[in-house]
Amino acid sequence: MASEHKARVASGHKASMVLDRAYVLSEIDSRIYGSFIEHMGRAVYGGIYEPGHASADADGFRGDVADMVRELRVPLVRYPGGNFVSGYNWEDGIGPKDSRPRRLDLAWRALETNQVGTNEFMQWAKNVNAEVMMAVNLGTRDLDAARNIIEYCNHPGGTYWSDLRKAHGYSDPHNIKLWCLGNEMDGPWQIGQKTADEYGRTASEAAKAMKWVDPSIELVACGSSFRAMPTFPQWEATVLDHTYEHVDYISLHTYYGNPDNDIANYLGRTLDMDEFIRTVISTCDYIKAKKRSKKTINLSFDEWNIWFHTLESDKVIEPWQIAPPQLEDVYTFEDAVVVGLMLITLLKHADRVKIACLAQLVNVIAPIMTENGGPAWRQTIFYPFLHASLYGRGMALRTVVSSPVYDSKDFTDVPYLESTAVWNEENGELTIFAVNRDTVNPLQLDCDLRSFEDYSLAEHLVLESDDLKACNTAANPYRVVPHNRGEAEMSGGRLTVALPKVSWNVIRFKKAAKQ
Numbered sequence: 001m002a003s004e005h006k007a008r009v010a011s012g013h014k015a016s017m018v019l020d021r022a023y024v025l026s027e028i029d030s031r032i033y034g035s036f037i038e039h040m041g042r043a044v045y046g047g048i049y050e051p052g053h054a055s056a057d058a059d060g061f062r063g064d065v066a067d068m069v070r071e072l073r074v075p076l077v078r079y080p081g082g083n084f085v086s087g088y089n090w091e092d093g094i095g096p097k098d099s100r101p102r103r104l105d106l107a108w109r110a111l112e113t114n115q116v117g118t119n120e121f122m123q124w125a126k127n128v129n130a131e132v133m134m135a136v137n138l139g140t141r142d143l144d145a146a147r148n149i150i151e152y153c154n155h156p157g158g159t160y161w162s163d164l165r166k167a168h169g170y171s172d173p174h175n176i177k178l179w180c181l182g183n184e185m186d187g188p189w190q191i192g193q194k195t196a197d198e199y200g201r202t203a204s205e206a207a208k209a210m211k212w213v214d215p216s217i218e219l220v221a222c223g224s225s226f227r228a229m230p231t232f233p234q235w236e237a238t239v240l241d242h243t244y245e246h247v248d249y250i251s252l253h254t255y256y257g258n259p260d261n262d263i264a265n266y267l268g269r270t271l272d273m274d275e276f277i278r279t280v281i282s283t284c285d286y287i288k289a290k291k292r293s294k295k296t297i298n299l300s301f302d303e304w305n306i307w308f309h310t311l312e313s314d315k316v317i318e319p320w321q322i323a324p325p326q327l328e329d330v331y332t333f334e335d336a337v338v339v340g341l342m343l344i345t346l347l348k349h350a351d352r353v354k355i356a357c358l359a360q361l362v363n364v365i366a367p368i369m370t371e372n373g374g375p376a377w378r379q380t381i382f383y384p385f386l387h388a389s390l391y392g393r394g395m396a397l398r399t400v401v402s403s404p405v406y407d408s409k410d411f412t413d414v415p416y417l418e419s420t421a422v423w424n425e426e427n428g429e430l431t432i433f434a435v436n437r438d439t440v441n442p443l444q445l446d447c448d449l450r451s452f453e454d455y456s457l458a459e460h461l462v463l464e465s466d467d468l469k470a471c472n473t474a475a476n477p478y479r480v481v482p483h484n485r486g487e488a489e490m491s492g493g494r495l496t497v498a499l500p501k502v503s504w505n506v507i508r509f510k511k512a513a514k515q
Helices: 063-072 083-087 118-127 143-154 160-167 196-213 234-243 263-267 270-290 333-348 382-391
Strands: 014-018 024-027 034-036 076-079 103-105 110-112 131-136 178-181 218-221 249-256 298-306 353-359 368-370 376-378 395-397 400-402 417-424 429-436 443-448 455-463 487-491 494-499 503-511
Touching (some): 063 368, 076 118, 076 353, 118 131, 118 143, 131 143, 218 234, 249 270, 333 429, 382 503, 417 443, 429 494, 494 503
Parallel strands (some): 034 353, 076 131, 178 218, 298 353
Antiparallel strands (some): 014 400, 103 110, 395 417, 455 503
16 A cells, blocks of 8 residues: 555645646547457457347347447457467358358467358447457468458459458448558467567568558557567567568557555556557667658557456366357456556557557456346446547647656656646547546645636546445446546636545536637
8 A cells, every 4th residue: 555655755645737738749549549359258259249139239249238339439449359360261250151160269269150250340340430450360371361351351343352242242342441460479379479570571571462452551560469578679670670661550568467466566557558658669760760761650559458357267268168258357446547547648648659459348358348148337447448538539738747756666756646638629628637546645636727728627527436446247337437526626727636545537628618
């Protein structure tokens, strides 16, 4: 707890922030609020797709889940993996369902029925108002399969693969504009693991062929699987040396947890995330300078979340089942606060992080949970993601912040206040996202908003709980939910707000109507 780590400022619990409409970092790409559906566990079967469920539509997709996905306003969903994609034959998931093969999924030791494939998933994504970030298999397959799926999905017609799509009942091309060149190809757990040079050459040639089929697509090269990989960041440098002129983004993946039950250290883990992002940016820009290129590679943080609750129980799952429960982490209140911290970190790098995917969306380390044949409910982490997606669109502002700090087991000078701000000038909205990391005391935040003197306080949303381990379940789905009774006051362009101990806060302002 807070008494167990060193407080750097003994004078109390106050922080300050200055916001100015001239301090614009970047426009926020809405794709930063993307998510991820992989063929693993009950993400697809029993998650988004369950024929016979009371809410299922004519195509077998759960309506209650679709409603919650639309509530989150997820603009982009990565599919079909993840580790799964490195052993996936995309052709298995097209054509008549009764003739599709069942395959052993070596990544997750499950049985894949292929009842949901490319066309069905595209149909589902359209229904929930999301674009798709499609991944191609560069583990067991090569550039030939990659160019063929582009032709199947995006070419209008008159060729073998595009006409086959039409024969399958989809006359219009899917026009998928964002593609991942494999997944975590540096990992020894990956089917078809490659060295950086092997992957760089494969990805470069696949990228060329794919863009020759459809020059309008954007491509994401695989970065390191996570920051602690022994090859990081040399992997990024080598891969980009091969692919720089053919790709548009490089990926980052990270997951955090609290297995030691050290809340102070857990709340500081986003300092690691921040440093991870900064290092990848530096590596991208080094290769840009090395190649004398005018092109800037941006970042796709296409896997991020909390993942640790099921690490032990998942080891004993019986193999070769259809959609067994896997990675079904039940999230606590403290997990939700860390997800909020991760969202703030992404927004603070909105100038270079253009895509991000909360991994995953349903049942598998997810904000939405379901019971087969039963209800769906919102986990604790649903709410900070919802708030960011709803109110975090517009321009990310550069904030000037002063905060007391503390030390934890792994981190030094962790600020009690973590915050950022988003200005949506078109909608006349200003939003401050703030987390108080202090586990004992509330934190007073004084904010200079004189640059926004024509804005007035609209509401102060708070997610808080006296029980750090509180969670939402099917039996008690609303135990941890936000409220709008936050203590905030605005006077003379200055905001004073009380941030409760260990809390996620959303302070919203609206521009006054012209008289």
